[in-house]
């Protein structure tokens with residue numbers, strides 16, 4: 001065989017040694033993934049060909065099931081040679097090329113280190129059974145004269161094995177095995193065994209593998225009077241394995257397969273000196289339990305029982321894998337419940353578990369599949385996805401052992417699901433062909449082309465996950481809302497630069513829509529931003545935060561400190577400030593006398609301006625606010641004071657229009673009068689508010705009336721002109737029209753009058769022809785119909801004849817939003833479709849079809 005030499009992984013040389021914390025792992029069976037040479041069995045070259053598919057899914061590591069020489073009586077976990085590959089999968093060189101190809105795509109490769117046992121065909125066992133008792137060769141395995149030794153040990157493969165001892169006629173002794181009788185356990189009390197294992201480990205590390213899954217690791221050592229699981233001596237072995245790995249190839253990773261209760265599984269991290277990762281077996285069945293019982297308790301309870309892990313360590317979490325859905329780490333009553341719920345058909349039961357895939361377990365219910373994946377991608381730990389579950393593959397409970405969940409990957413509706421071109425009778429396992437899950441209905445090709453498929457949904461969710469390190473590294477904090485059908489938790493992380501990220505995850509575990517009130521008061525003023533779509537939700541306050549969730553729905557929010565407020569949101573009314581009371585003897589002109597003007601300029605206007613969205617310098621200190629101009633339009637008590645305020649901020653002066661009016665308490669008014677008030681006002685016994693005239697309904701009506709009448713008003717140093725377009729004459733009478741005000745505007749203040757006209761009060765006032773009215777006036781008079789017609793404008797013309805546009809009136813056009821937002825939404829949908837569905841040119845044109853004519857106009 002060609003010498004492979006020491007493998008270096010250049011692309012990962014400077015990588016973060018904790019890479020496995022941010023990883024998403026994809027578990028693949030070489031045998032069942034893609035058969036490139038069409039002999040009926042998947043191979044390394046086939047897998048290599050599908051690496052782009054794996055990369056596009058968004059995973060960062062692949063975990064390969066055993067591919068070593070083996071009689072395959074336990075699907076490869078019965079290894080007969082440790083430093084070679086099964087000839088049906090290819091050659092060692094093929095594997096090396098596969099690893100290099102994965103690395104080029106930034107995908108790590110995790111392989112199996114099955115050291116608890118070998119196949120009985122392994123030369124070590126063949127030699128051991130033929131050697132004398134007590135000899136070095138015999139001592140590689142665990143022997144006994146009787147089958148009563150270690151009596152307190154459970155049998156794992158209950159459906160097949162009656163004892164952990166099997167008589168070997170050649171050796172004339174019983175040998176110990178925790179799994180099938182053809183899988184004798186290695187004897188780790190023999191130091192030579194450990195040395196052999198370390199040699200095997202170095203061999204694969206040299207070949208370039210990035211991580212090793214330690215199969216069945218709790219059972220390495222046996223001691224009389226114990227249950228022979230998790231023994232301190234086993235941990236001592238693991239510490240030696242870890243030390244050898246760190247010395248030989250730092251930056252690689254050990255993953256413990258310890259199907260144990262949390263406190264025991266956690267022991268496989270040691271003090272950070274055993275495995276880097278360990279599977280969280282008890283969490284997995286409790287996720288199924290939670291949606292079956294529609295109660296968050298199974299999840300929150302097991303996570304509370306889970307001890308903290310050392311800094312550099314990480315749980316691996318999963319929904320399904322190549323084995324039966326193991327129910328070893330649940331109580332007897334919980335197991336009965338899960339069996340009844342998920343394996344009513346007894347053929348689905350195997351040992352202490354259920355041999356079904358994710359989609360059939362969840363009855364093909366897309367909402368539950370998404371919910372469970374949502375949990376998988378957001379609970380603490382590194383998610384492991386089982387091949388085929390990303391397209392919702394089914395299973396075959398009529399196949400033996402666990403083969404029913406190891407069937408060929410379904411690539412297309414072609415022969416054998418696109419897995420192999422071979423005669424179907426020669427396939428390593430039959431593909432799924434039933435009407436619901438068969439490869440005609442469920443396959444990669446179809447789902448890649450469907451933007452709404454499970455495959456594309458999974459890709460999108462993994463892309464979201466990748467953007468937020470808190471999912472892989474953050475702490476976990478449960479919220480306990482009164483509604484137990486809702487599971488809510490926070491994932492929080494402070495990064496090396498001191499930046500905080502808080503992600504709120506909320507799940508409706510029930511088949512019925514739910515409302516929930518969350519205590520988020522610690523995050524007051526934060527804005528929950530939906531991580532998937534990017535839409536901001538209303539800000540968090542002191543009161544419980546209410547959410548409603550459709551059946552099995554979930555949200556991931558970032559609790560953002562800075563984010564755009566949703567455009568549709570109406571500002572909650574602020575508590576009213578302590579207004580000064582201005583005294584009016586005669587009318588509006590009194591506001592301009594020295595005392596009152598001083599209160600307005602030093603108190604009322606600065607306070608008012610600082611709270612306005614349209615005031616450009618709201619975050620800065622106002623040096624002064626002086627009334628520049630103030631012209632009374634209309635009568636002294638019911639008219640408008642057209643005021644322009646010069647505001648000095650940081651050495652520069654900006655002019656804002658603040659039209660003022662009085663709303664008397666004994667007159668009908670709307671809540672906005674108070675919200676936009678600057679001061680209280682008293683005229684003899686009559687009291688009211690001095691408010692922004694924008695809040696007074698008479699303002700827009702008088703503007704329309706003024707435009708219709710083509711009014712010109714004389715004011716100090718000039719005149720105010722109402723300049724209509726020809727459209728104004730077609731406008732009906734607006735005296736009774738309903739007035740609606742926009743709440744989300746940033747720069748000006750607009751209102752809709754009777755669904756007919758829009759009146760915009762401009763705030764920043766500048767001299768010269770206003771570009772908006774200049775353009776819309778031209779288009780309107782030219783008869784252009786694709787922009788709202790200009791009705792007119794109100795312009796103050798100063799002594800020099802320079803116009804200052806104060807107010808703009810346009811036709812109202814019923815709409816579903818503005819063109820900018822529509823453009824953004826269309827482009828983002830088209831990009832999304834293009835990314836996820838491999839569009840050809842025609843498909844790309846389709847995705848933009850509705851938009852292009854508009855853009856071309």
Ligand SMILES: OC[C@H]1O[C@H](O[C@H]2O[C@H](CO)[C@@H](O)[C@H](O)[C@H]2O)[C@H](O)[C@@H](O)[C@@H]1O
Nearest residue numbers: 074077156179215216257259323324326
């Ligand atoms: O190599 C023997 C077995 O080792 C792993 O087994 C694990 O799977 C069992 C369920 O099938 C589980 O009950 C046990 O606790 C685990 O160690 C491996 O994943 C199996 O495929 C293999 O048969």
